[in-house]
Amino acid sequence: MSFPNPPKFLAKILRSLCREPFYEELQGDLEERFYRDCKDNGPSKARRKYNLEIIKLLRPSVIKSPQNPLPMNQLGIFKNYFTVSLRNLKRQKLFSTINIVGLAISMAVGLITISFITEMENYDTFHNKANRIYRVTTTRTNHLDQSNEYASTSLLAGQKLADEYSSAEEVIQIYKGMWGDLERDEKLYRFTGHYVSSNYFNVFSFPLISGNPETVLTEPNSIVLTEKLALKIFQSVDVLGNTIKFKKGTYTITGILEDFPKNSHIQVDALASISTLKKDEEYSHNWEWATMWSSYVYLLLPEDGNPEMIKKHLADISKQENEKASTFSMHLHLEPMKDVFPGDGKYNEIGPTMTRSYIQQIIILTLIVLFSACFNYANLSIARSLKRAKEIGIRKVIGARRGQVFNQFIIEAILVALFSLVIAVGLFMIIRPYFIDLTYSTRQTTTLELTPELVLYFIAFATIVGILAGLIPSSLMSGFKPITILKGMSIKGDRGISLRKVMVAVQFILSIGLATLVYLTEKQYRYALNYDLGFNTENILNVEVQGNDPEILKTAFSQVPEIISISQSAFIPSIGNTNSDHARLLDDADSFPTYTNYVDVNYLKNLGHEVIAGSNFTDGASSDQIIVNESFLRKFGIQSPDEAIGKRVRYYQNNRTVIGVVKDFNYGTIYNRIEPFAFQFNEDRFDNLNFKIQSKDMVSTLEKLDKIWSEIDPNHELEASFYNQQIQDYYQHLEAKTKMYGLLAFIAISISLLGMFGMVVYTTEVKMKELTIRKVLGAELVNLIVIISKNFSWLFLIATCIALPTSYYLYKNLTEGIVHQMEFNVFELILGALPIFIIGCVIVLSQTIKAARMNPAKTLRDE
């Protein structure tokens, strides 16, 4: 058995810090212990222990004393740096507050990102054989010639791989279709489960509390419950041998599983043996090539195995099977476990997911905010440097070298960053719940718990931020010439100005760009919500039938006076789900994909569809009647709506007759073009009721509905949502984006305005004498304002010119998939940048006026 190597990061620190004579012994001892712990307690525990040991080793007797060419006591000078830094922070309260708060806000964002990444990268690492576990995924090309990537695959692939090839050590099949209610003593317990192969635990290291991992899933009708579910049902985990009912089957409990670790991408309440399904005729289609929607295949690579070999075998299998299939083709791929979570956004994931691209987006946005804050610190520090110039001069005259002055300011920056860290952690706690709430997948997968490991990362992060922020001002300030300073001449900071101009410009570009992005995303979101679908969704309440008889429900609910009308449908359109098949006119050879929904006679009227030719379905309509939309006519070359009536169409394996035409409406989302569509009439397919409600008191109406529901079906909750709410839920990802961009834009803009403030203060300070002399000579306030604001206006203009087209282009790229785009003109974009400009003006004005009001005698007294 081979074990993972010990973690490298801290070991490297030990290597560089440890005194040479001790290193070999200590590192050897640690490694020996690590391998033994691996064997005894598993790799993750061993790793933690190893890291802890290293941290405990970092003590004076082990660490090298700093190499120092001057045999001087460095501690004293560091103490001095520390004191001076503190004094300076105290003396310039305004600047210090701006600096610390600015850094703290951006660092809080950084902390969120660090803990988020750490948590995501930690997924699925607890399996002992994690690096040998692979998953078979599928590229399926359907009858419309569209290809999609699926995390699921056909169980047949797993079966064949196990039976006919020997390249994989273990192959496990998983069928996801086990969810609903478990029954015990006539009580129902909602759960989700997987049917899995008997060698499940040879691959995954989920620990069992009781039961033998080798055999628990061998017999048909065996079930293994998690501790949580067992406690819920039996109030005990000592329940081996008990039976429990699910659907038609009775299952024997053969084992109890510890609850799935939070960082597992597989999350269920129970595992049942897949042999249960194998003996059941009803499920035999599960092992057909075409069935791939809820089944998964995982495999274990032999220790000396070659994934290429398995890939080749998978290619063989798909080649054999595709030859038999006519309407679709599937290609199998091999995906290592580490790429499963976070993944690349495949369809049909086995559980909650997180995409890599989302994580990358977060990282980029965080970096933007962080850089902005670092620039800001640099700017303000340089602005303050005038006040520190004398100190630097004297230090240098006394004998400080450039490097020492540099160190001093770096240390000061780190100190500020560490102060900020304290506030940032507070902010982190405040932002955390909002961040987790941002999207569905973060709610499902993210906790952002603080761990000791994380605290270490945080401190390291603060130090790095401090160094980054301090880099520019330190190198600038340590370059001051003592003679110039001490002669009493003011520093023009020639080198600084151009650099700082660039920094301010970059900040402006970032904040204007973000502001524009927020504006556009927000607008797109509003547009999506208010987009005219072509039918009425106002006051429509959709209720899931949940397996009950829709007629009974309909009769019961029609008693409620607030319900004006009731209709039934198979799907709820416009919230992301679509169904389609190829349709073909009987007297024509061309066929086109045509979308569908099954509805009853009331549906079209209830949802306000406009019938422009022919008629609606009538009572006793037959299931071969269809009502098509205008796009259908266009696609099939039918000239007028009336001409369409009576056309015979081959659709869903039957000949059907067009009896009506409705106006085009959007059954998809803003991401779909409107394609041919046909309503069908089929009473067996009604999974939803659509109530049109008119009520002054919605709450009590809903309570009434709830009561009626619970009389008919006491076992399930009423699942009812307003149509508009469902649409809003579908576009929740846009809302999340708006929120995220909004928050980050707000932060970036605040920070850059702070930076601008700093720069204005600096400029007025430098130009104070000039301004005063001008004033004495009779300049008006306006002239002074022009002098100060000239530079900023230019910067702002340039920044706007770069930021607007860039963000527009970026936005276009990001929303490429949206077919129904909102319209907007370029002037609107400028509106987004306007508030920043106005606040900038206010800052410039206030500072200039302050400078202009100063008594000239005060400033010129020195001369």
Add this chain to the structure above:
Amino acid sequence: MKGTYLGEFQEIVLLTIIVLNENAYGVSIQDEIEERTKRSVSRGALHTALTRLEEKGFIQSEYGGATSERGGRRKRFYQVTSLGRDALNEAKSVRDELWNLIPQGQ
């Protein structure tokens, strides 16, 4: 050289080295102490104790063979010097004396 005072932990380390005889190196000492005293000992704490003991001249050390599970690094074996044994005896006799001084019947 600091005095010959022997701390409680240092005493345990010294005794453990004697007990382990030929096989006293970092990991084995750490394990033995953890097993005997039922408390966890960090390698860092052990290192400090060993360094102090060596400074006082109570132990001496030499490098031994390398094994693969140590990444090819050599072990460092410790031995108690006669000075170390004297110090242990001294500590023990101080304690014995004190034990003997406890009034009977308590």
